[in-house]
Amino acid sequence: MQAPKAKKIAQLLETHGHQRIDNYYWMRERENPEVIEYLNAENDYLKSSLKSTEKFQEELFQEMKSRVKEDDESVPYLKSGYYWYVKYETGGEYPLYCRKKGGLEAPEEIFLNVNSLAEGKAYYHVGGTAATPNLKTLAFAADAVGRRIYEIHFKDLETGDILPDYIPATTGNFVWAADNQTLFYSKQDPDTLRSFQIYSHKLGSPITEDRLIYEEKDEEFSCVVHKTKSEKYILIHSESTISSEMRFLDSSNPSGEFTLLQARIPYLEYAADHYQDHFWIRTNHEAQNFKLVKAPINSPGIETWEDVIEHRDTVLLEDFDIFSHFLVVQERSKGLCKINIKPWDGTAGHSLEFEDETYTAWISTNPEFDTSILRFGYNSLVTPASTFDYHMVTKEKTLLKQQEIIGGYDSTQYTSARIWAKADDGVMVPISLVYRIDKFSPQGENPLLLYSYGSYGFSMDAYFSSSRLSLLDRGFVFAIAHIRGGEDLGRIWYEDGKMLKKRNTFTDYITCAEYLISQKYTSPSHLYGMGGSAGGLLMGAVMNMRPDLFNGLIAAVPFVDVVTTMLDESIPLTTGEFQEWGNPKNKDYYEYMLSYSPYDNVEAKDYPNLLITSGLHDSQVQYWEPTKWVAKLREMKTDSKLLFLHTNMDAGHGGASGRFNSLKEMALEYTFLLYLEGMIPA
Incomplete structure (x- = not known):
C-alpha cells in the first residue's frame, strides 16, 4: 500500500513582516470529510505496513495484560467513618467505587459502577467523585468523548437512584459546601476550553438558576475550586504560569461572599491550606525554590506572612500536609524526593529513608487530621508501586500493598x-x-x-x-x-x-x-x-x-x-x-x-x-x-x-x-x- 499523499492548498501566514506558506493549514477543518478521509488513510497505511506484526501485537498486548491483576483494588483510606477504595473485577475495563462503613470487615457497598455507565460507549471516563458531608448524595463527572468536557451527575447514595439534576459542559472540577445542598463547580470557555467560571448549583433546582460566583477575566489565568483539608473553607484558585490568586469562603455559608486571600502579583505563586487559626501557604515570595509561611485567617495578605520553613537554594519545597501533631513536607534535593516529618511540639524532626539509587516517593491520601499515621507512596524503576503507612512517632513503616505482577517478578534480575x-x-x-x-x-x-x-x-x-x-x-x-x-x-x-x-x-x-x-x-x-x-x-x-x-x-x-x-x-x-x-x-x-x-x-x-x-x-x-x-x-x-x-x-x-x-x-x-x-x- 502506498503512503497517503495529502493535497496541498497554499495558505499565506504573515507575522512581523515575515511570510510562511502552510500547505496543510486546511487540515484544521475538523468537519471536512477530506480530513477524516486522510486520517483514515494514514491509519490504514500503518495497519497495512505492519500487517505482518498483527499476531505479535495481539500477543504483546496479552503479555502485558497478563501481568496485571484483573481482580484488584486500591488500599482503603478512612474518612468520615467509612473506608473508601476503588477496585477492578476480572473482565472489567472500568473501576468500581466502593466503601465500607466502620471497618474493613463491614459489608461492601459499590456506590458507582463505571462499567455499567460506560456500556456501549467507545470512550468513557469518570473524572471526579465527591459525596456530600452527610454522605447521602454523590456527585460525579463523566466525559464520553475524550475532550475533557464533563457532565456532572448526582446519585442518591441511600436509594441508589440517579437524580434528575444534571450539569453539562463543565471541567469536572467541583466541591460540596457544608449544607449538603450546594455544589460549587467550574466551567470552561466553549472555544478555548479555559476554565474561567465558578458557579454554584443548589441540589434540586434547575441549572438555569445556577449562580455565577466568579469569572476569571484575564485570559492568561484559569480557575478551579477546592476545599481545605479541614473542609472548613472553600477556595477559588486562579492561576497563570507565573502568578496565583486565591479567595476563600466558610463552607457553612455557601451563599456568602468570597474573601480575597492575597491579590495577584506578577511572578508571585502561592497555594494555601487551613489549620487552626491560620492559612498555611506554599509560596515563591522571595523564594525561588518555594517556602512555607503561615498567615492569620482574619488578615491573610502578604504583609502578614510568617516563615515556617525558610527558602533554601538547593532544596525545592514541593508539597506539605498538616496533621494535629505533625507537619509533613515533601521536598526535592539533588533531583530526588524527600519526605520530612516535623512535630509541632518543637522536638527534632526526621526524614524517611529510601534505598534505591533513583526512585519516586510522595505524600499519599491523608484526609484525617488527628492521627500519627502518614500514608505515602513509593516506587522505583525496579520496585513496583507500593503504599505504606508510617507511624510518625515510632518510625515503624508498614507495607500495605505492593503492585502484584501476575506470573511473578524478580527484582534481582x-x-x-x-x-x-x-x-x-x-x-x-x-x-x-x-x-x-x-x-x-x-x-x-x-x-x-x-x-x-x-x-x-x-x-x-x-x-x-x-x-x-x-x-x-x-x-x-x-x-x-x-x-x-x-x-x-x-x-x-x-x-x-x-x-x-x-x-x-x-x-x-x-x-x-x-x-x-x-x-x-x-x-x-x-x-x-x-x-x-x-x-x-x-x-x-x-x-x-x-x-x-x-x-x-x-x-x-x-x-x-x-x-x-x-x-x-x-x-x-x-x-x-x-x-x-x-x-x-x-x-x-x-x-x-x-x-x-x-x-x-x-x-x-x-x-x-x-x-x-x-x-x-x-x-x-x-x-x-x-x-x-x-x-x-x-x-x-x-x-x-x-x-x-x-x-x-x-x-x-x-x-x-x-x-x-x-x-x-x-x-x-x-x-x-x-x-x-x-x-x-x-
Whole structure:
C-alpha cells in the first residue's frame, strides 16, 4: 500500500513582516470529510505496513495484560467513618467505587459502577467523585468523548437512584459546601476550553438558576475550586504560569461572599491550606525554590506572612500536609524526593529513608487530621508501586500493598542506576536507567529507549512499569533524561528550560543521548527516543537538530506547530501558555520559537523511523498538528524509512479509556520498536 499523499492548498501566514506558506493549514477543518478521509488513510497505511506484526501485537498486548491483576483494588483510606477504595473485577475495563462503613470487615457497598455507565460507549471516563458531608448524595463527572468536557451527575447514595439534576459542559472540577445542598463547580470557555467560571448549583433546582460566583477575566489565568483539608473553607484558585490568586469562603455559608486571600502579583505563586487559626501557604515570595509561611485567617495578605520553613537554594519545597501533631513536607534535593516529618511540639524532626539509587516517593491520601499515621507512596524503576503507612512517632513503616505482577517478578534480575551527562554549558544532567542484567551487553549495541518530557516544571521521576518489562526482557535498556524545563533539580531547572531558554531542553536531551552512546549503553543504530505532548515537541525539535543520533522516534500527541498555535488565541491552552513558550506577537519570541518549531523546520533530509500518534478529540494538542507534520514530512524527507501516523478516532489527549485499551496503543508502540530491531518472530 502506498503512503497517503495529502493535497496541498497554499495558505499565506504573515507575522512581523515575515511570510510562511502552510500547505496543510486546511487540515484544521475538523468537519471536512477530506480530513477524516486522510486520517483514515494514514491509519490504514500503518495497519497495512505492519500487517505482518498483527499476531505479535495481539500477543504483546496479552503479555502485558497478563501481568496485571484483573481482580484488584486500591488500599482503603478512612474518612468520615467509612473506608473508601476503588477496585477492578476480572473482565472489567472500568473501576468500581466502593466503601465500607466502620471497618474493613463491614459489608461492601459499590456506590458507582463505571462499567455499567460506560456500556456501549467507545470512550468513557469518570473524572471526579465527591459525596456530600452527610454522605447521602454523590456527585460525579463523566466525559464520553475524550475532550475533557464533563457532565456532572448526582446519585442518591441511600436509594441508589440517579437524580434528575444534571450539569453539562463543565471541567469536572467541583466541591460540596457544608449544607449538603450546594455544589460549587467550574466551567470552561466553549472555544478555548479555559476554565474561567465558578458557579454554584443548589441540589434540586434547575441549572438555569445556577449562580455565577466568579469569572476569571484575564485570559492568561484559569480557575478551579477546592476545599481545605479541614473542609472548613472553600477556595477559588486562579492561576497563570507565573502568578496565583486565591479567595476563600466558610463552607457553612455557601451563599456568602468570597474573601480575597492575597491579590495577584506578577511572578508571585502561592497555594494555601487551613489549620487552626491560620492559612498555611506554599509560596515563591522571595523564594525561588518555594517556602512555607503561615498567615492569620482574619488578615491573610502578604504583609502578614510568617516563615515556617525558610527558602533554601538547593532544596525545592514541593508539597506539605498538616496533621494535629505533625507537619509533613515533601521536598526535592539533588533531583530526588524527600519526605520530612516535623512535630509541632518543637522536638527534632526526621526524614524517611529510601534505598534505591533513583526512585519516586510522595505524600499519599491523608484526609484525617488527628492521627500519627502518614500514608505515602513509593516506587522505583525496579520496585513496583507500593503504599505504606508510617507511624510518625515510632518510625515503624508498614507495607500495605505492593503492585502484584501476575506470573511473578524478580527484582534481582534487573538493575537501575543514575548517571550524569555534562551539557555544553557545564550543567550536569541526570539520567535514570534500568535494564535486565543478563540481557545487557557492555559492547554498546543494546537497544535503548530514551524517554523525556522537559516542560511546565513537570519532574519526570523514575517509576515502575509492568508493561515496560516486555522491552527489558527482550534486551532493551530504558532511560529517562531529566532535562531542563522540568523541575527535577529545583525551580532554576524549570526556568532554564522555558521561554527564551527553551533550546536548553533540546540540547540537554541530545547531551544525554550522546553520553549514553559514549558510555557504551547503546549506539545510534539502536537508540530510540520517545515523548508525548510537549515531549512530542522535544522529539520533533531533536530530530531536526540531530536526526543522525536515532534509529527511531515515537512522538505521542506531539505539540509541533508551535508558532501557528501560539498565534491563535482561539485554540485551547494558547493564552494560558504565553509565560511558558512566549507570545509570538512579540518579534523576539516569534523568531526564537520559529527557530525550533518542528513543523516549521522540516527540511529535505534524512530522518529517523517515526511513529506519531494523535487523538481526533484532543483538547490540548489539536489533531491537526501531528497530521500536518506527517504530511509535510512525507513531502520533504529524503529517506525511505518508516513514517506512520496513528490517530485514535474515539479519544483525546490521554488516549484510549479503560484499564486495558491503553495497552493496545502501547503494544503498537513497542511493536514499532521491536520491528525496527528485528525482534519480531516471523
